[in-house]
Amino acid sequence: MRLPSLSDPAARIAAAVALSALAALGTLSVLPTPAAAQAQEPEVTLRFQHFVSPNSANPKHFIEPWAKKVEAESDGRIKVEIYPFMQLGGSATAQYDLIRDGVIDGGWVIPGYQPGRFPEAEALELPFMTPKLGEEASMAAWEFTQEHLTDDFADVHLIAAHMHGPGLIHKKGPAVREVGDLRGLKLRGPSRPATLLLRKLGAQPVGMAVPAFPEALSKGVVDGGVITWEMSPSLKLDELTDSHTDVAGDDALYNLFFIWAMNKDSYARLPDDLKAVIDANSGMFASAWAGRAHDTGDAEGRAVMAAAGNEIAEISPEVTEQIRALGAEVTQEWIDEVTAKGLDGAGLVEDARAAMDRHRGTVGTN
Structure with a gap:
């Protein structure tokens, strides 16, 4: 069949109408339903903060991947925003209180930045206490935390407790x-x-x-x-x-002891199935992961100093x-x-x- 010449104005108008109709049908076939569109929007946004460069080992190899894993496993219902360099305010030494008081939803804490406040945790930081692999030291730190430090950190929701590599x-x-x-x-x-x-x-x-x-x-x-x-x-x-x-x-x-923690109310407000996502990325698993991040970064950092x-x-x-x-x-x-x-x-x-x-x-x- 011979197609009409598009040099004919009437033909051009007819073709445009036909194309518009096809485009409308195509659009209808791919537009999401209202329910699907809503599912793409996060139900919860959690704001976490740390005090170093995003290119440092823990943010690069643990904090950011942890956030992405939580988002993926929640099917996008949780969004985790990570703020480096204390961008949400406050000081690194006050990070624990910022989490406890709900100024932020969560963050990375060095308890030792407040000398004397968490004395039992200092046992992990004594000279020659830890192996040089942060992953091994971190698994031990999680065990010790569960045995001795749950009361110390009772006013936050603990996700991980870990150490770095050799100082x-x-x-x-x-x-x-x-x-x-x-x-x-x-x-x-x-x-x-x-x-x-x-x-x-x-x-x-x-x-x-x-x-x-x-x-x-x-x-x-x-x-x-x-x-x-x-x-x-x-x-x-x-x-x-x-x-x-x-x-x-x-x-x-x-060595130095760290925690990765959430505000208790921010955790409590989550529905049970989203709490389960956080729980699945907590504990020994997350602690070992955080320690392993430091081991990866140690190899990278040593290479930079040598170069x-x-x-x-x-x-x-x-x-x-x-x-x-x-x-x-x-x-x-x-x-x-x-x-x-x-x-x-x-x-x-x-x-x-x-x-x-x-x-x-x-x-x-x-």
Whole structure:
């Protein structure tokens, strides 16, 4: 059949009408029903906050993927918004209270940023307590939390409790070779146990949340500090420091305890099936995932520091043993201190070590 010539005005009008009719039919066939359209809109939006760069290991390898997994498993009914750099307000040191008070729906917390408030958690942060793999240390931390810390964190809804990888000494100038190399240095410490250890080593500890560390280095407020490989690139430690020193052996010089938590009312308001989505992404599973994120970031961060030409060193086993002995003094002094306040210091240390030993060497063996 010969088609009419579209040079004919009447034919052009007829063709346009026909095409419009077909387009309308096509549109009708793909327009969502009102119910389907509503299902695409989230029922709940949860606002979570943290205090570091989104390119840091935990946000990159745990927090953001966790949010996406929760959204997917809720079929889009939950939307999780992640705000880095404390964009919703407040300070990193006040994060726990922001969650408790409902200023935010959830976030990442370092309990040690409030020294003395959560004393039992400090047992996990004592010198040489944890293996160097964050995933192993984090599984142990979740166990210890369930055994000892549920009352401490009763006014938030706990999703995960975890540790990072090994804490290292990053400083201007050459690497640390002897204990005496630390004498008099002003070094940033993230927690009370870390600052107790630095003082025992002869340094001048400066308690400081991580966001303040780069500026303190650039202005000469500190000579260096202790922190992980994974945080080094986002803090520009390849530019601000010259050397990075770890201790010998399989145990970390120090470690830091974190929680990932929700406001209790924000959790309670969820319908049961959406609570189940949060629950499925909580506990031991989420804690191990968070620790594994730090292990991934440690490998990446170390590579960046090496590529910058910075000195990467390991203290000899002999000097490491000297540091261990000083660390043991810190641990005993901590036991004595918290026992005097009515806690079972020796029991807390024993239980923390037992939890670590149960998970030490387990990653990659299953």
